[in-house]
Amino acid sequence: MELPAAEWVPCNFQMDNWTMEPAIWAPGFPVEYHQYASSEIFGSCLQTCDPNPNGGRLVEYAQATWNYPTTVAVAQELDVDMEANMQDNTICAFKETVQEFKVDMDTMRMKIHRYPASLRGFNEYSSVPRMVAMGPYHCARVLQDQLIKHVEKVKYVAAYHCVMESGHSLQEVYDAVVSAAHIARHRYDNNLMAGIGDGDFLPMMFYDACFLVQYMLWCTPAATEMEASLRSFFDFNRKVLRHDLMLLENQLPWLVVEAVMRFRHVELVDFIADWRDYLQDRKVLEEKPVVLDESYEPPHLLGLLRFYIVGRSKTKVQTRANLNSISVSVSAIELAEIGITLTAKETTELINMGISKKGILSAKLSLAPLSLDDERASFLINMAALELCTTSNFQEAGDEDSAVCSYLLLLSMLVHREEDVQELRTKHLLQGGAGLINKDALDFFTSLQSLPLRGLCYVRVMVEIENYKVKRWIRIMVHAFLYKNKKTILTALSVISVLVSILGTLMSLKSKSKI
Template identity: 25%
Template sequence: MCVRFTKEPSNALEKERSIKMAESEHVVLEIPCNRPDDHICSEAMEWVICLTGQGIAKSYEREGRMEKVPPLLLKSEKGRRNSECYEPAVVSIGPYHHNRPALARAEKYKLITLEQYCLRTKETIKTLYNTVFEVVHDARKCYIDGSTDAYSDHEFNQMMLRDACFILLYIELMPCAHTNVFLNNEYLGAIGFANIKRDLLLLENQIPFVVLEVLLKLRFPRDKGEEVLNKFFNYLNYGEVMMKKDKKVLEYKRPLHLLELYRSYFISLPTQYKTHENFNYVKQNRAFASVTELKARWIFLRCTSDESTSDMEFNSYCCYGEFMLAPRAVCPYTKAIYLNMIAYEMCPHTPNDLRISTYIRVMKSLILQRADVKELLRNNILLHSLGSDEEVVKMYDEFEVPAVNYYMFNQLRLGIEKLNERKYKTWVAELITDYFGSPWKALGSLVATAILVTSFVQTYCALKPRD
């Protein structure tokens, strides 16, 4: 299959030629480009580039919208079971879940965080209100049409101000285990306060980042603000502050909301992919072996280094391979956060690289049983605070990933398959796994070899005639 961009046929002769071309042995997809809206052709070009895995098109500006969870994600059996992962448990952020009775307690707590943020910025509430009001028009445009009609500019601005101060104070204090955070448990309860981290990263629980940005600048200079965000994202990713080398969280264009910013931090975005391989949807969508199966084939899971620019890569060597993965922490709220990042990638007008969906799809392939989790733990790739390793297996089994970046997924799979195709490597791997997979196996193999060699020497000496 090939894709060709053409002009609309202007006469009957050109239409006849087009029909003859379609009857040839090559299938040609004609995409007309002389339409009134130039961006339509740009969208078609982007679709082709993503389909063939040749790159991430950035030929036109994406429309910034605060999307809701796509209904199709909720129709399947797993989607219905996971539906609660898209709903806030303690606090509503933005208009989509505002004024829900079950979340009323957090609204009172927001007034306290607003006062505390004023004290930290050494500004009055009026100053903070006017700062947000300067961007409230842009913020309102980010939401789905009709979702903010019930709020006047004053009411909407108050909502944005309270929600933003709540988010920023939590981001600043939580990773550092600040005393005020734990004293404030009394307003929401310990279990309620623990759920805030989860609620802040729900797709339908976001406010435009431009609101957070203007208030963050009042509190910190730009570099210090980025450091605060770095610490919080490190805390989410690894369970510890500053465990990994800092990343520049705002080195790309301004994110739409906090979830998008965390997603860009979670992954390492290459600027372009290149491939000369023909696209094959079915072949590239095929999964690969689990951790223990890969280990049996002499393919080892390794943790990426601080200097690595990719969160997933495969390296092939003489007699073995290395599957490199970035370390991640898993806690009771990881499932909800991952599901909402998947939902975000499934929405229109969002990044087309599907990096989170691809990562989770890879992990679903790797983690099939308890032994797989133990191997990831042993190599410091996975850190979890769940009740048991079986719960980690169950969590990944519950994920439903409708689409992935097939080029990225296929590159990993092809690297593994090419290594397995070299028979001598497979034989060496099986020999080492079967006979030297553990100290006892190795000792037994050496003893058996020694006995065999001794028997051979004794037999040879017995049969050899003496001079």
């Protein structure tokens, strides 16, 4: 079906002709504002502004009247008016910028964010796609990387099957995407989008959204109904696709994806169930089914999966306590000394972490287990990056808003040596034999120490540990003595056992000799 040229852009649309529009200046803005060429961005506020709006009339008036004092007075009055006009235009520009900033902050949770500066220490593996570029942030790689360029053709194949299998016309699906894309455009970085016209952006949203919907279908039982060659592509590249589609800068606004899903339905319960236990190798066979939260509006695919992998906090525990001081970190050795043992919790939800009593002299710190490889490490980092970008104040937000940061901080707090990593394996917090070796896992965990110590769950656990120290200090002293001297105590008990055995033997011989 052919569409009018004004409505449809061919598959081979070019993305190398994007141009950047000139910047505009106001105090603190680019210098071009001084040239009063900014009406395109600042709108009617600057349309009346001219370097010398009354200059022509001022000259004519001076020539027509030779009354010098009157001419000077008029000129001075016009200068004052021009200065006032310039100030009004600048204030108007300020208001425009302030309003734009407010809108950005109000919609922070729905934005497609750039990678936060606090996580720039990680290598490009956790931030740059290797095979498929989604959206505008990495579109330049289409021209630079042959593999990514090849996948652009696969997007056209996915779009074709997506439309054909939907039972609707190409025009219907494309129009729905266009309607959503006009809103979605404002969810990307404004500076970048200034250089991308709708002629490039709208087809990009259409092809990318169709590709993503087909991928989501492949993750569900509906994959059996998918066209064989496209299914084979997803099968062969499952690991790299899982990596690329979970990158923070490689996301599509969810409203664009939903626009396509209105025609090509995806069973989200099945899709989320396929991903929910992705971080663990050990699968729960009788896991509770996914229950969709209708009140949650995801910003994009990464946000959707993070929401259900994190889980919901069942109880709201206060993080404030009557403490004179509190430690912001504690090692696994210190925990062992005071009687807190590490335990893998039987859950896949990362939010389930905390201290609970275990015995008279001990307690346990429980966390969700983790199977760690390169892809899962990248997934965790990008979920943490999303939390850093969307939560301005972790102390005032809910547990769920910083759960991934808290989870990673607790693990990094426990690990300082390769022996500590092995201890996590012994306690089954780290699962499986495949994935990162102890040295690589140590490097990963220690690199996480750059995360801000702001996670509410993390703070709550540290408060629980401090309360445990304060309330059970006598038991802790007893446990610490036993822990530090356990080798000596075991040796002494062994000697006593031998002496008792020898004494028993001698007593037995003595009693026989009397007989």
